[in-house]
Amino acid sequence: MAQELKSINLVAPAFKGINTEDSPLAQDPSFAEIADNAVIDKRGRIAARKGHSVITTDKTALGSGTIRAIKEFERSSGSNVVLSVGNNKIFTGTTTLTDATPGSYTITADNWKIVNFNDKAYLFQDSHAPLVYDGTSVVRLDSVSGAAGVVQGNEVLSAYGRLWVTGLSTSPSTVYWSDLLIGHDYSGGTSGSIDISKVWPDGYDEIVGLAAHNGLLIIFGKHSIVVYEGAEAPATMALADTVAGVGCVDRDTIQYTGTDVLFLSHTGLKSFGRTIQEKSLPLSSLSGNITKDIISALQTENTFFRSAYSPEEGFYLLTFVGQDNTYCFDVRGTTENGSYRVTRWPSTGFSCYTRLDNGDFYIGTSNGISQYTGYQDNGLGYRFKYYSPSLTFGDSARIKILKKLKPTLVGANNATVFMKWAYDFKGTYATAEFTVGDQITGFFGESEYTTVEFTGGALTNQRSLNATGYGTSVVVGLEAEIDGSQLSLQEINVMALIGKLL
Amino acid sequence: MSFWDDLADALGLGSASNLGGAAATAAGLALAKRGYEDIGDIGSQAYREMAGPDGLAQELRGMLEFQPYTVTTATGGQFGMTQDPTTGQMTYQMQMSPEEQALQQQLLSQAQQMYGQAAVPVAEREQQVFDRMMTAMSPSQERERLELEQRLAAQGRLGTQTAAFGGTPEALTLAKAQEEARNTAMLNAMQFAGQEQMRQAQLGQGMLSGSYIPQAQLIAGLQPGMTGAEQRRASLSEQARTYGETYATGLEALLQAGLGQAGIAGGFGTQLASSALGGLFKQQT
Numbered sequence: 001m002a003q004e005l006k007s008i009n010l011v012a013p014a015f016k017g018i019n020t021e022d023s024p025l026a027q028d029p030s031f032a033e034i035a036d037n038a039v040i041d042k043r044g045r046i047a048a049r050k051g052h053s054v055i056t057t058d059k060t061a062l063g064s065g066t067i068r069a070i071k072e073f074e075r076s077s078g079s080n081v082v083l084s085v086g087n088n089k090i091f092t093g094t095t096t097l098t099d100a101t102p103g104s105y106t107i108t109a110d111n112w113k114i115v116n117f118n119d120k121a122y123l124f125q126d127s128h129a130p131l132v133y134d135g136t137s138v139v140r141l142d143s144v145s146g147a148a149g150v151v152q153g154n155e156v157l158s159a160y161g162r163l164w165v166t167g168l169s170t171s172p173s174t175v176y177w178s179d180l181l182i183g184h185d186y187s188g189g190t191s192g193s194i195d196i197s198k199v200w201p202d203g204y205d206e207i208v209g210l211a212a213h214n215g216l217l218i219i220f221g222k223h224s225i226v227v228y229e230g231a232e233a234p235a236t237m238a239l240a241d242t243v244a245g246v247g248c249v250d251r252d253t254i255q256y257t258g259t260d261v262l263f264l265s266h267t268g269l270k271s272f273g274r275t276i277q278e279k280s281l282p283l284s285s286l287s288g289n290i291t292k293d294i295i296s297a298l299q300t301e302n303t304f305f306r307s308a309y310s311p312e313e314g315f316y317l318l319t320f321v322g323q324d325n326t327y328c329f330d331v332r333g334t335t336e337n338g339s340y341r342v343t344r345w346p347s348t349g350f351s352c353y354t355r356l357d358n359g360d361f362y363i364g365t366s367n368g369i370s371q372y373t374g375y376q377d378n379g380l381g382y383r384f385k386y387y388s389p390s391l392t393f394g395d396s397a398r399i400k401i402l403k404k405l406k407p408t409l410v411g412a413n414n415a416t417v418f419m420k421w422a423y424d425f426k427g428t429y430a431t432a433e434f435t436v437g438d439q440i441t442g443f444f445g446e447s448e449y450t451t452v453e454f455t456g457g458a459l460t461n462q463r464s465l466n467a468t469g470y471g472t473s474v475v476v477g478l479e480a481e482i483d484g485s486q487l488s489l490q491e492i493n494v495m496a497l498i499g500k501l502l
Numbered sequence: 503m504s505f506w507d508d509l510a511d512a513l514g515l516g517s518a519s520n521l522g523g524a525a526a527t528a529a530g531l532a533l534a535k536r537g538y539e540d541i542g543d544i545g546s547q548a549y550r551e552m553a554g555p556d557g558l559a560q561e562l563r564g565m566l567e568f569q570p571y572t573v574t575t576a577t578g579g580q581f582g583m584t585q586d587p588t589t590g591q592m593t594y595q596m597q598m599s600p601e602e603q604a605l606q607q608q609l610l611s612q613a614q615q616m617y618g619q620a621a622v623p624v625a626e627r628e629q630q631v632f633d634r635m636m637t638a639m640s641p642s643q644e645r646e647r648l649e650l651e652q653r654l655a656a657q658g659r660l661g662t663q664t665a666a667f668g669g670t671p672e673a674l675t676l677a678k679a680q681e682e683a684r685n686t687a688m689l690n691a692m693q694f695a696g697q698e699q700m701r702q703a704q705l706g707q708g709m710l711s712g713s714y715i716p717q718a719q720l721i722a723g724l725q726p727g728m729t730g731a732e733q734r735r736a737s738l739s740e741q742a743r744t745y746g747e748t749y750a751t752g753l754e755a756l757l758q759a760g761l762g763q764a765g766i767a768g769g770f771g772t773q774l775a776s777s778a779l780g781g782l783f784k785q786q787t
Contacts, residue, residue: 174661188665195661226658235671239658 005403008393010476010492014038014046014386017330017341019289024390024425024473031289033475036385037482038343039315040330045410047488048384048480049328049345050313051376056368058096063087067364068304068321070354071114073121075135080357083121083133084369085112090123090131090138094362094369100138102131111304113251117158117183126154126167132184141184149187151176155251159212160232162191166219167251172206173197175219177234192235199226201244209251211261211272216240218272220248220263225275246275249298250305255316257309257331262286262316264305268294269318269329269340286329288339297323308353310361313372316340321351348377374484381483390425390473391494399499400474402467405432406493407478409461412436413485417463419478423471432465460490472502526774533771540764548757551749558749565742568592569735573727577602579720581727602716609713616706620699627698632691639687643680650676 014032017040024033032038032046041047056062065087073081083100084091088107091097101107112125121133122141130141130150142150153176154167163178165186173196179189186193196219197204205221212218217231224247229240246265248254253264261272268285287294298305303322309315309331319326324347329340352364361372370378393400405419415436420429476494480487553559572582578599585592598606650672654660659670667674 179665190664190666192662192664192666194659194663196658198655198660199658228658235662235664235667237659239656242658 005495006393006498008391008494008496010388010391010494011490012045013388013476013489013492015040015044015341016335017046017289017343019389020293021289021291029388029391031389032343032386033389034385034387034477035343037345037348037382038384038386039313039328040332040341040343041488043488045488045490046343046386047411048375048482048486049343050372050486051374051382051482052348052350052363052365052370052372052378053374053376054365054367054370054378055094055362056097056370059368061087061089061091061097061099062366062368064366065089065110066349066351066366067369068110069112069114069306069352070362070364070369071116071121072354072356072362073114073133073135074116074357076119077135079135081133081135082354082356082362082369083114083123084352084364085110085114085123086364090133092133097368100133102138102140105129105131105140111154113154113156115156115158115163117163118181120183122156122158122163122183124153124156124165126152126169128152130156130165144184146182147184149191150184151186155207155209157210157212159210159217160234162234164210164212164217166207166210171195173200175207175210175217190235194228194234194237196226199239199242200224201226201242205247208248209254209263211254211256211263213256213261213272218261220251220254222249223247223266225272227276241276243275246270252305253307253318255307255309257316258311262307262309262329262331264294264298264307264318266295266298267291269316274338286334286338286340287327287342288337289335290327290342294327297325297327304351306350306352308355308361310355310359310372312355312359313361317345317350317353319350319353324349326350348382375482375486376484381481384480384482384487385477386479386489387420387477388475388492390475392473393494393496393498395498396472397501399470399472399502401470401497401499402474402494403497404493404495405465405467405476406495407463407465408490408492409436409463409480410488410490411459411485412461412480412487413459414438415480415482415485415487417478417480419463419465419476421467421469421477422475423469424473425475426471429475429477430468432467434463434465436461459485470499526777528775530771530773530775530777534768534775535771537764537766537768537771540760540767544757544760544764547760548753551753558746558753561749562742562746565745566739569731569738571727571731573724575720575723577716577719577723579716579723581720581724596717596720598716598720602720606713606716609709613706613709613713616702616709620702620706622699624692624695624699627695628688628691631694631698632688635687635691636684639683643683646676646680 010029013029014035016028016030017032018035019031035046037049038046039049067084067086070082070084073083081092082094084097088110089099089101092100107128109125112123114121114123123131129152131138132141132144141147151165151168153165155165157164161180163183164175166175168174174193175196176186176193177191179185179191182189185191200221201224205224207219208222209220210218211220212231215229215232217228217237219226219228223245225243226239227241228237230237248263249266250264255262263270263272268287268291271286285291297320301320301322306319306321308317314330314332316329316331317326318329326345326348328343328345331340334340349365350363354362356362363370363372367378402421405421407419409417413436417434417436419432422429476492478489551557568585570584572580574580579602580597582595583592651660654670654672662670
């Protein structure tokens with residue numbers, strides 16, 4: 001007697017992002033085992049990320065180097081300038097990277113931190129004399145008229161009318177602040193410093209980064225956090241809180257989301273607000289679904305960490321530059337365990353980011369400066385991947401015989417799609433390939449139904465693919481070459497026969 | 503030859519022709535001579551009785567000679583006046599009692615000590631006073647410092663350094679307060695040292711003055727004794743004066759009587775001789 005096909009519908013698969021922490025068998029199919037080059041789109045579906053369009057047309061000054069930092073210098077006149085660094089140089093401009101490195105100034109690294117402050121841009125990097133850009137030229141900060149007591153820090157923060165500098169190798173627990181509105185004076189007026197070596201809750205730590213939030217000065221150590229309140233008047237600011245056991249890995253992982261501060265700790269991505277609420281309890285990491293992956297990545301990273309927050313895209317990007325691996329955290333919501341939904345962007349070549357004042361999102365690569373837009377990476381396609389966790393369809397003891405896979409895709413115009421499946425945790429996937437043709441958003445695929453009184457609709461594509469093989473657990477995957485069109489995975493309908501007990 | 507002899511010779515009383523009248527004249531002259539000579543004797547006697555070696559003056563001198571005396575105060579001090587019997591040199595002796603002398607020595611010694619202290623350079627004393635004040639203030643200042651340190655530590659601000667305040671504003675405030683206290687202590691020390699120096703000088707002066715009080719009191723104590731001695735001397739003087747006056751009055755009466763007798767004899771003789779000489783000269787004319 002023929003058995004009835006059982007339909008198992010994976011609606012909005014992976015809309016909770018990657019989860020490599022829980023047992024594959026016990027996982028919710030809303031998670032993904034792999035979600036590469038993906039984001040969570042505006043409807044909560046997993047979708048292909050945007051590509052990057054290279055703006056730079058003349059990267060002669062960059063040579064074979066890579067852009068390592070980008071910052072928009074915002075001037076009161078409104079004519080903003082994009083500053084970037086790479087190949088041991090400092091550039092201005094986007095289409096043409098103009099070398100603005102001061103004469104007779106030797107740069108040996110590109111790990112600059114650039115901040116805007118009082119109509120100037122300040123550049124700080126360890127073991128380098130700080131630089132300042134006034135809209136015309138980049139000069140040494142200590143050469144500015146009136147400069148005094150300039151410190152060579154690795155971290156700089158522009159907040160509360162001052163520059164805050166720290167990360168000196170000779171005094172790793174000291175924060176220096178400039179005179180009010182004078183970024184080049186560190187020994188006059190209301191400038192000063194604070195040595196917090198006696199404040200660390202764990203007895204010893206070194207300052208990694210700084211942040212300002214809600215009138216607080218947040219000092220991130222490697223494995224602890226110290227918070228001062230009343231930083232508007234630094235001479236009288238007082239300790240407000242300390243957090244032991246949670247620190248920051250790198251200054252460039254700190255990002256403001258408007259209501260909170262995100263940073264990467266040794267146990268994963270953290271929220272300052274939640275960390276303060278929960279003190280040192282590392283239970284609720286924002287990267288709780290990929291904790292081991294993050295820890296492994298940060299332990300092996302030996303180049304740079306870069307991060308960015310885009311309210312327009314709704315994500316926080318964290319890039320391990322040396323590994324060419326980026327995690328994309330969707331900050332619009334969290335899963336049940338309090339973690340952000342996360343996807344992965346591997347091998348993108350993205351080396352730094354910045355969000356412009358107008359909302360544009362710029363990316364630094366070896367090609368210069370790019371904009372996060374379109375669905376090509378510098379004119380080339382890239383591979384979107386989705387793999388489900390192992391699915392047992394509620395009965396891990398019975399054999400499942402896949403008959404059909406029916407993915408529903410949104411977009412994916414002209415994309416080549418590979419539907420994959422495998423049984424019993426084996427890495428050998430069977431593949432069914434299909435090409436989404438040139439679609440027209442209209443009834444019957446006719447263009448006349450897309451205009452005038454007819455609505456445009458959305459490009460959707462449903463396919464029914466025959467599947468083969470059997471096993472007790474199934475992994476379903478979908479890969480697509482993104483080359484100009486967006487792709488969202490609406491659902492995958494799996495038609496299977498439930499076989500005998502093993 | 504006396505005046506009277508020369509006078510008789512000039513009158514020719516020795517010639518025989520004038521025997522009757524001459525006799526009367528001679529008798530008169532003799533009487534007058536006798537009266538004249540008696541006056542001289544009286545004068546000599548008066549001189550002898552008044553200024554002679556055993557006369558009135560000598561006797562009064564003995565009566566008015568200095569009488570040595572000694573005054574002893576109630577506290578044992580003594581004042582004495584003596585005269586060397588040989589040279590007549592007067593000697594005045596003033597001697598306080600041993601207790602008074604001891605007190606005087608003590609006060610003099612203390613006065614010397616006070617003057618010595620007052621003469622110490624004031625800067626040295628100022629430093630001493632200032633050090634003692636700072637020693638007294640140190641515990642409270644240390645407590646204030648520790649309190650601030652604890653507060654700053656609790657606020658995580660121990661390592662604060664500012665261009666405007668040096669450290670924290672609170673630390674500067676405390677430092678200023680302590681420095682003001684230090685300055686105040688310094689000024690107070692200077693003021694105190696000056697006042698102390700003045701007080702020591704005043705004490706020295708008081709002790710020096712006090713050391714002479716026994717002596718002054720001794721001198722003051724002499725007054726009644728001296729008054730008694732003076733009264734006695736005045737009494738003796740009055741007695742001598744009365745004696746002298748009485749003696750002189752008696753002597754004067756005696757001399758007046760003698761002068762009267764001599765005057766009578768002289769007058770009678772003169773009259774007699776005049777009468778006799780009157781008759782004589784009348785006959786010849």
